[in-house]
Amino acid sequence: MVRIRALTTPDQxxxxxxxxxxxxxxxxxxxxxxxxxxxxxxxxxxxxxxxxYYLAARSLPEYDKTLAVDGIGAEIEIVRDNSAVPHIFAESDTDAFFGLGYAHAQDRLWQMILMRRTVQGRLSEVFGQRTLETDILLRRLDLYTLATRSVAAQEPQALGALRAYSAGVNARIAEINDQSLGRGAPEFFVFDAPIAPWQPADSIALVKLMALQLSGQFRDEILRARASLQLPDPDRLADILPDIPGDGTAALPSYASLVPDARMPRFAAAPERDDPLSPVPRRGLAGASNVWAAAPERSAGGGTLLANDPHLGLTAPSTWYLARLQLQEGGVIGGTIPGIPAVMLGRSQSLAWGITSSYLDDQDLHLEELNPDDPQQYRTPDGWARFTTRRSIIEIKDEAPVTVTLRWTENGPVLPGRRFGLDRITPSGHVMSLSWTALSPQDTSLSGALRLMRAQSVNEALGATGLYIAPSQMLSVIDADHIGLKLVGAMPRRDRAMQGQGRLPSPGWIAANRWQGMFPDTANPEWIDPAGGIVGNTNNKIVDRAFPDHVSFDWGDSQRVTRWTQLMQGRQVHTRDSFVEAQLDTVSPAARTLLPLIGRDLWYTGEAAPEGTPERQRQRALDLLANWNGEMNEHMPEPLIYAAWLRALQDRLIRDEIGPLADEFDRVEPLFIERVFRDVDGAGAWCDVVRSVATESCTDIARMSLDDALLWIVEHYGTALESLRWGDAHQALHRHAVLGEVPVLRYFVNIRQNTSGGDFTLQRGVSSAQEPDPFLNVHAATYRGVYDFADPDSSVFISSTGQSGHFLSRHYDDLGTLWRRGEYVPMSLDEDLARAASIGVTRLEAR
Structure with a gap:
């Protein structure tokens, strides 16, 4: 037996x-x-x-309380119904507007202050270098100064409402400071900046900011000028920037011929980066909407009907804030914009009104020639004149301030040459100025909106529209017996000999190119009680007048109006529910028109291909599309295949012709595709790839584009075409303007929802058109309302997010859930109903 003994060292x-x-x-x-x-x-x-969480939660508004405030004559009650919609009851109109200001500041203070900073050109004080270019642009436009000068132009009643509203906002700001209520919103902890008291000029300035957000005509001029330099053939220019069918378009000179002796810059393309804080929309996102109305003889209930859904960029919170005010003339309820003391769309006991973007051409660019001997002067019809100048200092967070010299000509402010591609169309020795109706120092648009709220009939409402300056809108109104539709807003008067006709920048030193004042309000197109009993607008062309009485050459839609016409004329009489059904309709007339054209030589052709080959994938896609009715339903695969195909097709058609400029045409234009595949005026020439030896046909391009689209789909969603869902790609993104890109936090502040619809459906959901999510829904109906005067309290409305701008509030996105499902909330002026469903009553007592 072997024994193993543990070994130790002497010191163990x-x-x-x-x-x-x-x-x-x-x-x-x-x-x-x-x-x-x-x-x-x-x-x-x-x-x-x-x-x-504690600090952020401190700013959550308390709806059930009593507060003593200065500046009111008697007690104000703000009753929040179960959707947090405030119903404001007061003994005077000024006190009611005080209550609206207080409610706006309770729920949307950050949104209001951010918009005010935007229009003042003071974003960089908070956000640094990122927003400097935006601040420079807003300083050059000088909208806030013009708003300040417009205060004195308001009607006495409107001025009283503005002052009372401002006092209400300031009462909430004082309460936040006195009671340490978390600075009023969580964003103020992240972006620390002092809050100045609200003033009447601030509200007028926000109306001007809204005009900027809804205006796209000057960017269309820039794009047309750039395209004309690339496409000297006027027929090809008419293809890619097509006119809406109908007479009235006159021949245009080439852009280069307008300044024949000037050296044009070399063409280059560098699309600007999207910034949620920029108030200038990308092309195709300047504003849209639907509105329609039915007379009693076209209504099943015997009363008038009106439906309205304005389309804006999707944001969290929404642009709109639902509210009800009890005025001396009666109750008014509908959509307000925080910072503006008016129900912009909605109804009273006697009247309902809705708006759409009119696409009135209210902006013109002018080339201004500099004096080579004195660059502080520019050429006018009467010789050289000095710019009107002013220096403006822009404070930048954590950096030295920047001083900008603002310059104005007789035509308007000089725009920054580096923005919007202006440097690619401005010859050396020139600058570009902007004429725009919103640049009025006597802007009474807000007075018009407040007078409209008090109107008791269609005639009285339309009589108030002469006060509207900008933004221009199509206004539809109904009372118990009558319906009407009118273009409202100042309409520029142009000389018949104007060279660019408002479609191209024109030399500002030629008298015929300058505006000749404004048309009287009576010249604006108007329809009252038409024989057919239906009026409406989907941003479509409304008149067929020759220049200069044309209203506009560029309209927002040529597709939705066809579907709207079918739905309106498909019934003898309508109901509230049929109007709701039309608002939520997702059938694309563009798909129904274009698919038979682009696929006519591809359907059911060729031999069966082996599984797993590109040919087999193409055949499966064509089989799906052949049996599709054009409905852009979120649960179906066909809308995604169709949308990807059209996007790839347009890019293939134009990129070899116009090179990098194709990036600016990132949205499918159905009229262009139709012209090409019908070979209108030789438009089929776009199908041939000019840099290849072979001659490609439109069928070749359609087939190759479908393969491109399917390859993109496989890379992003896999090979199982039948399992695709349009809603997975077409998600509505309601992005928070400043926190929406912050890691982790973005999951709390952004709202994403799968949605139906598309660019050309009545339930409109415009795609971003930018990688990596080109079909993201970024522009849609942020408000829907349907008003039935057979039973006014059965009227309904909804907004796209919720009432609160505080992401910890349950009312931050609760209405958005209903909006996504196509549901609405009651729009009642019944006081007892509001109180019965109340989640809190705020009582403001005179101190």
Missing amino acids: GAGDTGPGTRGNDRMATLFRWLLRLASTAIVLAVIAVALV
Whole structure:
């Protein structure tokens, strides 16, 4: 038997340990300290999160309370119904507007202050270098100064409402400061900046900001000028920038011929980066909407009907804030914009009104020639004149301030040459100025909106529209017996000899190119009680007048109106529900028109291809599309295949012809595709790839484009075409303007929803057209309302997010859930109903 004896060294005693044991002790000690540190870090993190939550939650508004305030004559009650819609009851109109200002500031203070900073050109004080170009543009337009000058032009009643509203906003700001209510909104902790008191000029300025957000005519001029330099053939220019069918378009000179002796810059393309804080929309996102109305003889209930859904960029929170005010003339309820003391669309007991973007051409660009001997002068019809100038200092967070010299000509402000591609169409020795109706220092648009709220009949409402300046809108109104539709807003008077006809920048030193004042309001197109009993607008062409009485050459839609006409004329009489059905209709007339054209030589052709080959994938896609009715339903695969095909097709058609400029044509234009595949005026020439030896046919391009689209789909969604869902790609993204791109936080502040519809459906959802999510829904109906005067309190409305701008509030997105499902909330002026469903009553008492 072999015994193994433990070996020891002389200095090892009974209580000693070896090196391995000592190492284990050190590891254990290290582990204990790491555990303690980790535990401490976790505890500190929990404390930090709890502290942040506590501070953020402090700014959640309390709806059930009593507060003593200065500036009111008697008690005001703000009753929040179960959707957090405030019903404001007061003994005077001025007190009612005070209550609206207070309610807006309770729920949307950050939104209001952000919009005010935008129009003032003061974003960089908070956001730094990122927003400098936006600030420079707004300073050059000088909208806030013009708003300040417009205060004195308001009607006395409107001025009283503006002052009372401002006092209401300031009462909430004072309450936040006095009671340490978390600075009023969580964003103020992240972007610390002092809040100045609200003033009447601030509200007028926000109306001008809205005009900027809804105006796209000057960018269309820039694009047309750039395209004309690339496409000297006027027929090809007419293809890619098609006129809406109908007479009235006159021949245009080439852009280069307008300044024949000037050296034009070399063409280059560098599309601007999208910034949620920029108030200037990309092409195709300047504004849209639907509105239609039915007379009693076309209504099943015997009362008038009106439906309205204005389309704006999707944001969190929404642009709109639902509210009801009890005025001396009666109750008014509908959509308001925080910062503006008016129900912009909605109804009273006697009247309902809705708006759409009119696409009136209310902007013109002018080339201004600089004096080569004195660049402080520019050419006019009467010789050289000095610019009107003013220096403006822009403060920038964490950087030195920037001083900008603002310049104005007789035509308008000089625009920054680096923005919007202006440097690619401005010859050397020239600058570009802008004429625009919103640049009026006597802007009474807000007075018009407030007078409209008090109108009791269609005639009285349309009589108030002479006060509207900008933004121009199509206004539809109904009372119990009558319906009407009118273009409202100042309409520029142009000389018949104007060179660019408002479609191209024109030399500002030629008298015929300058505006000749404004048309009287009576010249604006108007329809009252038409024989057919239906009026409406989907941003379509409304008149067929020759220039200069044409209203516009560029309209927002040529497709939705065809579907709307079918739905309106498909019934003898309508109901509230049939109007709702039309608002939510997702059939694309563009798809129904274009698919038979582009696929006519591809359907059911060729032999069956082996599984797994591109040919087989193409055949499966064509089989699906052949049996599709054009409905852009979120649960179907066909809308995604169709949309990807059209996007790839247009890019293939134009890129070899216009190169990088194709990036500016990122939205499918159905009229262009139709012209090409019908070979209108030789438009089929776009199908041939000019840089290839072979002559490609339109069928070749259609087939190759479908393969491109399917390859893109496979890379993003896999090979199972039948399993595709349009809603997965067409998600509505309601993005928070400043926190929406912050890691982690964006999941709390942004709202994403799968949605139906598309660019050309009545339930409109415009795609972003930008990678990596080109079909993201970014522009849609942010408000829907349907008003039935057979039973006014059965009227309904909805907004796209919720009433609160606070992402910790349950009312941040609760209405958005209904909006996504196509549901509405009651739009009642019944006081008892509002109180019965109340979630809180705020009482403001005179101090």
